[in-house]
Amino acid sequence: MRAAVLGLGAVGGFGCGVGDLENAVQNSIPSTRLVDMETIHGVLEVPGVTASVSPLEHKIAKRFLRRSTRFMQLAILGSLLALEDTGEQDGALEGRTGIILGTGYGATCNTLNFQALSPRDESSNISPTSFSHSVDNVAAASIAALLEKNTPNITINHFDMSVPLAFMTALSWLQSGRVDNVLVGCVDEFSKISAYHQSTFKGDGSGAQQCGIGVGEGSVFFVLAPEKGSEISYGHIREARTCAWSASAPEPENDCVYFWDHGFQASNTETLLRDSLGHAPSASYLGLYGYLPVGLGFALAIAALSRKNDWVYPSVEERGGHWGLQGHEPLDGRRIRCLRPGLAGEWGTVLLEP
Amino acid sequence: MNTELKEQLKQIVVTEFDLSDMGPEDIQDDDILFGDKFGLDSIDAVELVFQVKNHFGVEIRDMKEGRPALQSINTLAEFIQRRLAQ
Amino acid sequence: MKRFSPVAISGVGCLTALGHDLDQCMEAMFRGERNCGPPTRLSNPVSLDYPVFEVSPDFSSAQDREGSSGVRSVQLALTAVEEALRDARLSGPELQNRRVGICLGATVTGSLKHEGIPEAQGANKPEYLTPEQRFLLTSPVLGIANQYRASGPLQTIVTACSAGSDAIGLAAQWIQSGMCDLVLTGGVEELYEITYNGFVSLMNCDTRPCRPFDASRNGLNLGEGAGLLVLESEQALGQRGGRAKAFVWGYGNSSDAYHLTSPSPEGQGLRGAILEALEVSGVGPERIGFINAHGTGTLDNDALEASMFREIFPETPFFSTKGYTGHTLAAAGGIEAAFTVSCLERHHLPPSGGFSTPDPELPASPIQSSLKVRADFALSQTLAFGGINSVLVLGGEKEA
Numbered sequence: 144m145r146a147a148v149l150g151l152g153a154v155g156g157f158g159c160g161v162g163d164l165e166n167a168v169q170n171s172i173p174s175t176r177l178v179d180m181e182t183i184h185g186v187l188e189v190p191g192v193t194a195s196v197s198p199l200e201h202k203i204a205k206r207f208l209r210r211s212t213r214f215m216q217l218a219i220l221g222s223l224l225a226l227e228d229t230g231e232q233d234g235a236l237e238g239r240t241g242i243i244l245g246t247g248y249g250a251t252c253n254t255l256n257f258q259a260l261s262p263r264d265e266s267s268n269i270s271p272t273s274f275s276h277s278v279d280n281v282a283a284a285s286i287a288a289l290l291e292k293n294t295p296n297i298t299i300n301h302f303d304m305s306v307p308l309a310f311m312t313a314l315s316w317l318q319s320g321r322v323d324n325v326l327v328g329c330v331d332e333f334s335k336i337s338a339y340h341q342s343t344f345k346g347d348g349s350g351a352q353q354c355g356i357g358v359g360e361g362s363v364f365f366v367l368a369p370e371k372g373s374e375i376s377y378g379h380i381r382e383a384r385t386c387a388w389s390a391s392a393p394e395p396e397n398d399c400v401y402f403w404d405h406g407f408q409a410s411n412t413e414t415l416l417r418d419s420l421g422h423a424p425s426a427s428y429l430g431l432y433g434y435l436p437v438g439l440g441f442a443l444a445i446a447a448l449s450r451k452n453d454w455v456y457p458s459v460e461e462r463g464g465h466w467g468l469q470g471h472e473p474l475d476g477r478r479i480r481c482l483r484p485g486l487a488g489e490w491g492t493v494l495l496e497p
Numbered sequence: 498m499n500t501e502l503k504e505q506l507k508q509i510v511v512t513e514f515d516l517s518d519m520g521p522e523d524i525q526d527d528d529i530l531f532g533d534k535f536g537l538d539s540i541d542a543v544e545l546v547f548q549v550k551n552h553f554g555v556e557i558r559d560m561k562e563g564r565p566a567l568q569s570i571n572t573l574a575e576f577i578q579r580r581l582a583q
Numbered sequence: 584m585k586r587f588s589p590v591a592i593s594g595v596g597c598l599t600a601l602g603h604d605l606d607q608c609m610e611a612m613f614r615g616e617r618n619c620g621p622p623t624r625l626s627n628p629v630s631l632d633y634p635v636f637e638v639s640p641d642f643s644s645a646q647d648r649e650g651s652s653g654v655r656s657v658q659l660a661l662t663a664v665e666e667a668l669r670d671a672r673l674s675g676p677e678l679q680n681r682r683v684g685i686c687l688g689a690t691v692t693g694s695l696k697h698e699g700i701p702e703a704q705g706a707n708k709p710e711y712l713t714p715e716q717r718f719l720l721t722s723p724v725l726g727i728a729n730q731y732r733a734s735g736p737l738q739t740i741v742t743a744c745s746a747g748s749d750a751i752g753l754a755a756q757w758i759q760s761g762m763c764d765l766v767l768t769g770g771v772e773e774l775y776e777i778t779y780n781g782f783v784s785l786m787n788c789d790t791r792p793c794r795p796f797d798a799s800r801n802g803l804n805l806g807e808g809a810g811l812l813v814l815e816s817e818q819a820l821g822q823r824g825g826r827a828k829a830f831v832w833g834y835g836n837s838s839d840a841y842h843l844t845s846p847s848p849e850g851q852g853l854r855g856a857i858l859e860a861l862e863v864s865g866v867g868p869e870r871i872g873f874i875n876a877h878g879t880g881t882l883d884n885d886a887l888e889a890s891m892f893r894e895i896f897p898e899t900p901f902f903s904t905k906g907y908t909g910h911t912l913a914a915a916g917g918i919e920a921a922f923t924v925s926c927l928e929r930h931h932l933p934p935s936g937g938f939s940t941p942d943p944e945l946p947a948s949p950i951q952s953s954l955k956v957r958a959d960f961a962l963s964q965t966l967a968f969g970g971i972n973s974v975l976v977l978g979g980e981k982e983a
Contacts, residue, residue, distance in 0.1 A: 209514070209516070210514070242838070247714070249691060255777060270548075271785045272544045274778075274782075276843075278741070278967075278969060280741060280743055283838075283969070284838060284969030284971065285969075287839075287840040288839075288840045288970070292840055293837050295837060297740065297742060298741050300739055301738050308736065312753065320585050337715075384762075387734050486715055487719060489737060559801070
């Protein structure tokens with residue numbers, strides 16, 4: 144069973160909405176800027192890719208956003224953009240809509256996980272509001288409350304495998320008829336602790352001189368429904384899964400291009416995957432959205448745009464690699480396999496087809 | 498009654514509950530805090546208890562004690578003053 | 584909605600404040616033991632007035648194993664997995680020839696603490712971890728995967744207090760789809776200062792041992808532990824001559840779409856989850872022999888559940904085990920599924936922990952004494968922060 148991609152919403156360093164993402168990828172506009180970060184060591188300047196949630200103010204009543212965190216706002220914005228993109232009136236979907244969210248940094252990356260560096264350590268005297276916002280499922284729950292969906296709702300946090308697992312679950316729900324459509328997506332905030340370590344690792348404590356690809360931030364959501372045999376411009380998701388490298392290595396497939404996502408630190412799995420796939424035509428767009436555990440969601444969004452426009456855009460990436468796709472070229476009916484090598488010896492993939 | 502205390506409480510309500518289109522001047526001393534005017538709910542109630550403890554060192558141990566105290570700025574200010582005097 | 588085909592549970596492992604394995608926990612429950620007291624392992628609690636249910640220290644061979652993780656969540660999970668595999672009569676090496684998935688509920692994907700993590704200690708190292716390190720070093724799923732060289736998929740569900748139930752429901756779907764021969768699933772939770780302080784700040788905790796559904800109930804107590812099930816495909820079980828102790832018959836999940844920490848008083852989320860679980864299992868409410876309620880001891884939660892039981896299961900005995908274990912958050916769904924399987928096997932239900940006086944304002948009350956029941960099916964349900972409700976239908980028999 145394949146799932147049709149009916150709508151797509153994305154917010155990140157490239158802007159807000161499919162149009163901004165399309166513009167960024169067509170013009171290869173890197174998104175990394177210098178970001179100020181307040182720490183116990185003073186204000187540090189680090190490379191980062193941050194998003195704006197201000198468009199939310201025009202989309203929903205202010206009272207709904209009262210007390211919401213950035214994590215929640217990013218997810219709500221991404222999901223609303225996806226619903227709008229379906230073209231349905233008021234973004235409404237018929238029938239039962241499941242909600243599945245994947246995250247890697249989670250709801251506490253700049254609060255509890257940042258506590259050792261934060262000038263405002265609240266962990267020893269946490270407020271009830273902060274605490275109630277510290278559970279990773281708070282974003283998916285907010286989306287359900289906004290859309291008034293009393294339907295299946297799951298949040299997955301398995302770090303860099305959250306996106307393929309979320310899509311795997313979405314396909315399973317559609318196949319079993321558990322829901323009629325699924326709002327599935329991912330969200331990660333700009334993780335200050337990751338940015339701090341990245342800038343430290345580069346040997347430049349301030350990060351001010353180097354501005355390669357920074358730690359990313361954003362949200363991507365897809366509206367999926369069972370395939371109905373009609374032409375779908377974004378394409379269909381055929382497969383989503385994770386696999387231990389030790390269990391099975393991918394072979395290069397015919398009529399397939401590969402969109403890579405990966406983390407800041409290279410992993411053994413990444414090396415092994417690249418060796419396995421050899422010179423298979425590949426691209427990577429990390430420069431548009433930054434390093435984040437749910438980056439595969441952004442790669443998949445760009446894949447959907449490539450499908451829609453029948454075009455493969457040049458990579459925006461800083462890693463050396465076997466990028467077999469150079470410059471602009473037609474997609475020409477090929478499938479797109481989005482790949483993420485994981486830190487823990489797994490790799491994850493989502494396959495998009497016409 | 499302590500006007501300064503009431504103004505402080507109003508500022509806490511506006512800031513901590515993110516009532517961005519309201520200022521302290523929009524809260525009357527006898528407004529029902531957990532009625533329809535401000536759209537506050539049960540998390541805000543426990544948050545107010547938390548803020549009162551943090552700002553004034555006055556603890557509300559349970560909502561039996563809390564409910565009458567949290568009715569309005571007036572009742573809350575009275576409660577805090579009474580406690581501080583003990 | 585497609586019918587859920589029953590998935591075999593071939594092994595169960597569990598540890599809580601009641602004991603270090605499932606039998607110890609059950610026998611202690613039937614004796615009415617409630618091992619709670621002020622927290623002993625938190626370095627900076629805002630108060631010592633709220634009792635907790637801690638797992639006693641000497642719980643694990645996993646702790647003694649060379650190179651073992653110092654992270655408590657990992658140790659708890661490994662201990663429960665060891666028992667579950669023993670119960671399933673499976674050895675570790677036998678897992679390596681199978682497609683083994685791991686799907687656990689946890690509050691976070693890795694520990695919130697630094698204790699037990701060498702990389703976070705030392706005079707010259709900052710006492711913090713990168714998210715990458717935290718995941719690699721403290722994820723209970725990875726801890727199990729590394730120990731048993733599981734092929735995957737590996738997944739951590741973070742739906743708070745429903746995470747354990749959701750993990751089991753999703754794991755069952757991995758078996759049904761043919762993706763795995765076997766899945767280790769359930770939930771794990773260790774007691775954290777942050778959660779203790781957070782629940783205290785929410786004014787959700789009782790200073791006395793909790794009394795779910797009781798007229799005097801006044802909040803929850805936190806607990807910790809792990810509950811793990813081995814789910815296996817019929818084919819894998821058949822090939823090795825294994826036997827099923829029970830089956831997962833159905834799974835339902837529904838959001839209240841209402842509030843971050845309070846359940847919807849109308850109960851539309853819980854009702855939706857119960858009805859979904861019943862529908863896909865093909866088991867009518869009248870065939871549910873008993874219910875392991877969420878029953879935390881808070882005013883709102885218990886009122887909602889009592890009302891829902893009255894509406895859908897007016898004759899069905901129900902009980903809460905949180906009076907014996909505390910609220911074990913992400914582990915609750917796994918621990919309570921383990922207890923439910925045991926009750927199905929023993930044909931015996933424990934009295935609802937901490938309950939002695941019916942609340943005249945509640946339309947239903949739990950069992951006050953132990954009860955012998957030969958049930959074919961049972962329900963285990965959990966209600967989470969964010970209004971996520973998850974329900975499992977568990978049964979002792981393969982055929983309905």
